[in-house]
Amino acid sequence: MPDLAxxxxxxxxxxxxxxxATRADLDTWQGQPYxxxxxxxxxxxxxxxxxxxxQIDEVEQIxxxxxxxxxxxxxxxxxxxxxxxxxxxxERMTLFWHDHFATAFLGEPDVGMLMLQNRTLxxxxxxxxxxxxxxxxxxxxxxxxxNGIANRVDGxxxxxxxxxxxxxxxxxxxxxxxxxDIREAAKAFTGFxxxxxxxxxxxxxxxxxxxxxTVLGRRVGGHxxxxxxxxxxxxxxxxxxxxxxGGKTASRFLAYKLVQQFGYPVTPADATTDVLIQDVxxxxxxxxxxxxxxxxxxxxxxxKWRYADPAxxxxxxxxxxxxxxxxxxxxxxxxxxVYGSLYWPQQIQFMxxxxxxxxxxxxxVGGWQSGLGWLSQTTNLGRYDVxxxxxxxxxNLALQYALPLPASGDLDGWAVYMGLASFxxxxxxxxxxxxxxxxxxxxxxxxxxMFVLVGTSPDWQVM
Amino acid sequence: MTTLTRRxxxxxxxxxxxxxTLSPMLGKAWGAAGPQAAGRRTLIVLxxxxxxxxxxxxxxxxxxxxxxxxxxxxxxGLAADSLLPLDRGGQDDGSLGLHPALTTLHSxxxxxxxxxxxxxxxxxxxxxxxxxNDIWQAGNPDNIGDSGWLGRHLDRVGQxxxxxxxxxIGGSLAHALRGDEHSGVQVNSFGxxxxxxxxxxxxxxxxxxxAGFAQHSALDPLRAAYGELCAATVRLDAETMGLVAAQPGxxxxxxxxxxxxxxxxxxxxxVFIQTGGYDTHSGQTTLHxxxxxxxxxxxxxxxxxxxxxxxxxxxxxxxxxxPDPLYVPPTGGTPIGPLDPAIADRTLVMTFSEFGRRIGExxxxxxxxxxxxxxxxxxxxAATGVSLVxxxxxxxxxxGSTTLPADNLGMTxxxxxxxxAVLTKWIDDPTGPRPDEGDPAFRLNGTNLEADGSLxxxxxxx
Numbered sequence: 001m002p003d004l005a006x007x008x009x010x011x012x013x014x015x016x017x018x019x020x021a022t023r024a025d026l027d028t029w030q031g032q033p034y035x036x037x038x039x040x041x042x043x044x045x046x047x048x049x050x051x052x053x054x055q056i057d058e059v060e061q062i063x064x065x066x067x068x069x070x071x072x073x074x075x076x077x078x079x080x081x082x083x084x085x086x087x088x089x090x091e092r093m094t095l096f097w098h099d100h101f102a103t104a105f106l107g108e109p110d111v112g113m114l115m116l117q118n119r120t121l122x123x124x125x126x127x128x129x130x131x132x133x134x135x136x137x138x139x140x141x142x143x144x145x146x147n148g149i150a151n152r153v154d155g156x157x158x159x160x161x162x163x164x165x166x167x168x169x170x171x172x173x174x175x176x177x178x179x180x181d182i183r184e185a186a187k188a189f190t191g192f193x194x195x196x197x198x199x200x201x202x203x204x205x206x207x208x209x210x211x212x213x214t215v216l217g218r219r220v221g222g223h224x225x226x227x228x229x230x231x232x233x234x235x236x237x238x239x240x241x242x243x244x245x246g247g248k249t250a251s252r253f254l255a256y257k258l259v260q261q262f263g264y265p266v267t268p269a270d271a272t273t274d275v276l277i278q279d280v281x282x283x284x285x286x287x288x289x290x291x292x293x294x295x296x297x298x299x300x301x302x303x304k305w306r307y308a309d310p311a312x313x314x315x316x317x318x319x320x321x322x323x324x325x326x327x328x329x330x331x332x333x334x335x336x337x338v339y340g341s342l343y344w345p346q347q348i349q350f351m352x353x354x355x356x357x358x359x360x361x362x363x364x365v366g367g368w369q370s371g372l373g374w375l376s377q378t379t380n381l382g383r384y385d386v387x388x389x390x391x392x393x394x395x396n397l398a399l400q401y402a403l404p405l406p407a408s409g410d411l412d413g414w415a416v417y418m419g420l421a422s423f424x425x426x427x428x429x430x431x432x433x434x435x436x437x438x439x440x441x442x443x444x445x446x447x448x449x450m451f452v453l454v455g456t457s458p459d460w461q462v463m
Numbered sequence: 464m465t466t467l468t469r470r471x472x473x474x475x476x477x478x479x480x481x482x483x484t485l486s487p488m489l490g491k492a493w494g495a496a497g498p499q500a501a502g503r504r505t506l507i508v509l510x511x512x513x514x515x516x517x518x519x520x521x522x523x524x525x526x527x528x529x530x531x532x533x534x535x536x537x538x539x540g541l542a543a544d545s546l547l548p549l550d551r552g553g554q555d556d557g558s559l560g561l562h563p564a565l566t567t568l569h570s571x572x573x574x575x576x577x578x579x580x581x582x583x584x585x586x587x588x589x590x591x592x593x594x595x596n597d598i599w600q601a602g603n604p605d606n607i608g609d610s611g612w613l614g615r616h617l618d619r620v621g622q623x624x625x626x627x628x629x630x631x632i633g634g635s636l637a638h639a640l641r642g643d644e645h646s647g648v649q650v651n652s653f654g655x656x657x658x659x660x661x662x663x664x665x666x667x668x669x670x671x672x673x674a675g676f677a678q679h680s681a682l683d684p685l686r687a688a689y690g691e692l693c694a695a696t697v698r699l700d701a702e703t704m705g706l707v708a709a710q711p712g713x714x715x716x717x718x719x720x721x722x723x724x725x726x727x728x729x730x731x732x733x734v735f736i737q738t739g740g741y742d743t744h745s746g747q748t749t750l751h752x753x754x755x756x757x758x759x760x761x762x763x764x765x766x767x768x769x770x771x772x773x774x775x776x777x778x779x780x781x782x783x784x785x786p787d788p789l790y791v792p793p794t795g796g797t798p799i800g801p802l803d804p805a806i807a808d809r810t811l812v813m814t815f816s817e818f819g820r821r822i823g824e825x826x827x828x829x830x831x832x833x834x835x836x837x838x839x840x841x842x843x844x845a846a847t848g849v850s851l852v853x854x855x856x857x858x859x860x861x862x863g864s865t866t867l868p869a870d871n872l873g874m875t876x877x878x879x880x881x882x883x884a885v886l887t888k889w890i891d892d893p894t895g896p897r898p899d900e901g902d903p904a905f906r907l908n909g910t911n912l913e914a915d916g917s918l919x920x921x922x923x924x925x
Contacts, residue, residue, distance in 0.1 A: 159830070179590060313683030313684055376635060378696075
């Protein structure tokens with residue numbers, strides 16, 4: 001008997017890994033083999049290739065134009081890409097890595113560098129973590145953000161080395177590296193500059209510390225000055241980190257973060273006991289391949305991920321970006337000419353700010369909060385506002401662009417429209433309470449209110 | 464796996480506001496702040512996120528420390544004659560001085576309103592931004608845990624449903640404000656506490672239904688916690704209706720939001736303000752000056768209602784927050800004037816950062832370091848029964864010698880001693896941390912942290 005996906009499976013899979021389901025997603029995939037539904041989320045081709053791109057290479061275009069420092073153009077561009085891509089999992093993983101290697105727009109790095117970093121994150125999003133880590137060490141935006149360009153043999157700057165070990169590869173529970181490891185790794189990372197016209201890195205041997213270092217017990221560097229090996233010394237630090245404890249430390253740290261962001265609340269200490277984290281970590285490090293596609297596929301097909309723990313209820317709070325993209329998706333926001341942004345209300349970026357997550361503007365190198373950390377009274381206001389701004393915007397456009405909304409009183413229709421398999425008891429009661437209220441509102445206003453209320457309900461906000 | 468109980472969910476979600484029972488539209492909620500709440504002493508904690516360079520904030524001006532300073536900081540070192548001397552009518556020796564950007568703070572110092580607590584850190588210092596900031600906010604180096612040092616205060620004193628007793632401003636709700644049972648409320652600005660769809664009958668009906676999500680089944684605890692927050696969100700919207708603050712730009716915006724809350728006399732006791740950018744690994748000279756200038760202007764706006772001497776107004780146009788010569792001042796609006804002296808008398812401002820920075824510079828910046836001074840601004844007279852004792856407190860950390868400079872500034876005072884003094888002497892927390900009772904984080908091998916005498920006399924009573 002094949003393992004077929006139910007409507008609830010599709011709703012939860014898309015909700016947590018693909019910026020949410022639409023009615024079409026539910027209709028298409030219900031009753032199909034679950035594995036096939038998962039596989040269809042992955043872009044075709046070998047790891048590291050970009051999925052199907054829109055008509056023009058909008059990354060290049062934005063990066064040219066955004067010498068203007070207009071980060072909001074980049075934000076709207078990315079939101080649209082999340083909305084329109086045929087491979088939303090790739091975009092979701094790109095957002096995951098943007099949070100992991102969190103780099104913010106501060107003038108320098110400029111928007112163009114951030115866009116190029118965004119492309120690099122996407123190229124490796126489901127590829128090799130080894131390649132991704134090495135690409136981030138030499139990424140122009142990152143070299144500005146964590147002072148790599150100030151790190152030189154006669155003035156060693158520890159900023160990137162510390163975060164590389166703490167936030168990017170190994171975590172701190174338990175902390176397996178010492179302050180000496182950080183100082184040694186920082187020396188190995190000396191010597192990079194950025195060519196500001198191409199927005200790419202340069203290795204400058206005269207700025208590099210050519211001494212022999214020891215990082216996590218492994219010999220690093222000591223190459224002939226000016227040799228090709230010296231230019232690649234930074235990769236030896238990656239190898240030292242990945243090799244720690246047979247790869248367990250780094251792979252468990254990455255798996256912990258995947259479960260935290262795609263699954264349910266966990267702490268770093270759970271990495272040695274949680275079965276899901278263990279299995280995903282093994283899939284990532286197997287054969288020393290650091291294969292993210294394999295790790296993510298293991299996550300999405302794992303029974304512990306697929307089925308909610310009945311004793312614990314639903315436990316993933318969607319992020320503000322996921323809220324915006326899913327809401328726009330179910331409304332059927334129109335296709336645009338790529339980054340024209342004609343159809344995003346300008347307010348959307350401010351609503352995202354209130355809700356606590358603006359792409360390209362993470363609060364610090366630690367990235368955003370997740371899970372329970374998203375929630376407070378004021379961020380809840382932002383979540384509500386996202387829904388009401390989109391509803392009002394559509395109303396102003398006389399609904400000409402929206403997918404037809406269900407009749408206000410059609411509760412089953414609303415669940416399906418919003419990508420849910422069903423409503424919880426209380427949410428259903430509240431919606432009925434709204435519908436039963438004697439009011440003179442016209443039907444369109446009632447429909448828009450239903451959209452806001454379903455979208456802000458616990459059922460929709462917590463998956 | 465994390466045990467997910469309703470309580471842990473609520474704590475994590477910073478709700479802790481109790482069940483929603485009445486429609487907030489039925490009545491204004493502030494009424495019951497009560498006589499105890501009015502006139503309550505208040506603490507404003509400022510988190511200088513990123514690791515503030517304490518050694519370029521409170522700087523050696525003369526003596527052996529000055530010689531080491533000049534040797535290890537050849538480019539980012541501040542000239543001795545540019546520093547604002549810490550001397551109060553001859554009471555301090557003036558061997559230390561403030562960064563030249565801190566002119567308002569300096570005038571407050573000379574008016575006996577500033578205490579500088581030197582060499583503050585915690586044992587087994589951690590150099591990570593995130594771990595170290597967590598330790599400072601938890602107030603517990605031995606076990607960071609889920610609760611913060613001020614959240615546990617809220618647990619001890621309770622937090623009536625009709626009061627906002629603790630408020631976070633800037634960023635997301637701070638670890639420090641999270642207790643096991645009670646938590647602070649985040650109010651980043653008064654614009655951010657209201658629904659964008661307004662208060663038309665249509666919108667109010669929606670809000671009422673939205674608040675009803677609080678009745679979600681407790682068997683689904685995270686959704687239930689989210690639902691309770693929906694009710695709390697509606698209540699916050701109602702409770703902050705009508706409050707406005709001048710927003711001249713920069714850190715002053717957060718301080719003036721705090722000032723409006725204190726002036727409204729709602730029973731607010733603790734305000735936790737988060738700012739950032741202090742991670743000056745490179746380009747420190749300009750960056751740090753910009754940050755400290757912003758800090759100084761925030762204090763000027765809070766206490767005096769001016770920025771660079773120009774009146775700050777509600778409804779005016781913000782300035783750009785940049786240092787000279789790029790500075791553009793805020794203009795216009797209804798001037799807010801100086802802070803009511805009665806409020807100044809019951810308000811204590813206290814700064815901290817997750818760490819200071821290395822003694823020696825790298826190349827134009829500094830890497831993560833350890834101990835640093837804390838600044839406290841408070842009343843010199845005990846109008847409310849307690850005053851701040853101005854001047855220098857604690858000992859300056861050893862900087863080594865010119866032949867062998869220290870790598871880092873070591874701890875001379877445990878941060879818990881400062882917290883303990885604030886909780887037991889400034890904030891009215893009669894059941895607060897005492898040796899072997901109250902807050903376990905403040906036990907150090909069962910001894911009274913203050914008993915070492917290092918922090919005796921930060922406050923004086925009438």
